[in-house]
Amino acid sequence: MSETATPMEVEQSSDKSKITPWVEKYRPHSLADVAAHRDIIDTIDRLTSENKLPHLLLYGPPGTGKTSTILAVARKLYGNHFHNMILELNASDDRGIDVVRQQIQDFASTHSFSFGAKAHVKLVLLDEADAMTKDAQFALRRVIEKYTKSTRFALICNHVNKIIPALQSRCTRFRFAPLDTSHVTDRLKHVIAAEGLDVSESGLAALVRLSNGDMRKALNILQSTHMASQQITEEAVHLCTGNPLPKDIERISYLLLNESFATTFSGISEMKTKKGLALVDIIREVTMFAFRIRMPADIRAQLINDLADIEYRLSFGCNDKLQLGSLISSFTPVRSALVAAAK
Known part of the structure; x- marks a missing residue:
């Protein structure tokens, strides 16, 4: 017997969609959806397809697609088993040596799952890894060495110089530069069309200019301005962000x-x-x-x-x-x- 959603459930679902941050709502779900850095994306895609994914170190300014890329890789590798096969930690919160010795080591030491005839390594995603203490980084180096056969590690950071050389040498490094204005513009146009927004050309130009190549910042400004004004103009964008006109x-x-x-x-x-x-x-x-x-x-x-x-x-x-x-x-x-x- 099929279940029918009640009016209340439909309304709650609609309300949830309205309050979802557009940064998450429009986050790329596959590598093909990532807005830029096609040379990096194609390389990682090929390594993933050939089951040769190394440990990764993705670095560069905020909002350039680092986390989205790794999550897209995880979805491609694991499909519906995504949540069982990945340990995602924000190193700015969980940055001490105890986290490495307990959470990360416990996850890495468990056996990997096999989907059909194909065995998969697990994935540990450490966002903001440059916030980890030096002791934690040295401990992580030893964990990486010990569990390389069953686990891959992906480190994401803004400042690669804060990652110890011993960790850097164990990872394949990719630098994510600030996004070109064309990529930011194209993605914003996609969101504007999907949300049915009234955005002037000068308003769009202001969004792109104030984002400085940061896609997350561009989407946050767009959503904030939309909540404050029905028509998104250059003046509305500047007033919402507090930037001088x-x-x-x-x-x-x-x-x-x-x-x-x-x-x-x-x-x-x-x-x-x-x-x-x-x-x-x-x-x-x-x-x-x-x-x-x-x-x-x-x-x-x-x-x-x-x-x-x-x-x-x-x-x-x-x-x-x-x-x-x-x-x-x-x-x-x-x-x-x-x-x-x-x-």
Whole structure:
């Protein structure tokens, strides 16, 4: 006798679909669905198909497809047995040596399953592996050596230099670079069409620009903006994220290049207060603007370096007013160069 879903169950299912983060809802389920890095994906796909999957170390910036790739590999290998054959840990939470000695070793030491005539190795996925302590990494190295016949290890991290050389040498390394704007745009268009969203061209361009090659960030901004505004425009995207609008950056840039220190300081301070802007966001946008100004290469390099120093100091909680003064002062050589070029 077939079971029919009650209206309440249908409504609950619909509500669950609405609140699901789009990052998870539209996560690739197969290697063919991964948006970019086709050379890496094709290599891993071939190794998986030939049952020659090595230990993997995937590294690169956030939101570039590292975790999605490994999960797609696991689905291809194990199908419906996915949850029995994979141990997924976030090393930023479970990062001590006890986790390696207990959870990971216990999982790796159990026998592998066979699906039909084909035996499969198990998979241990360690996300954010660069957060593991050094002792835990050394212990993991020994576990990898001991259980290589029955288990494969996939390490995912943002900063590969925080992984000890002994672990790096036991893994095949793949670097995931920030996504091209074309890949981010194509994926966003797919989600926009699937969700039936009203997104302007300038709004889409703002989403792509603010994501900086991070697909997770792009989808989160898109979903947040949709929840705040029915029409997703450039202004709606900037207001939702708290980023300065392009017209605000134009005004700030004009002040930096043309007005006195006192006028510029008061003007930017007033904009920060009135529009609720963070100085660190202004610095990032001004840095992008600096690449578009015609100036000698050495002055540009110095300006970019100065702006990076200011952003670094802000990350440690340095006084906003002092750093705003530093921002204005860093443009003095630029103004001199522009005046000299005009003469």
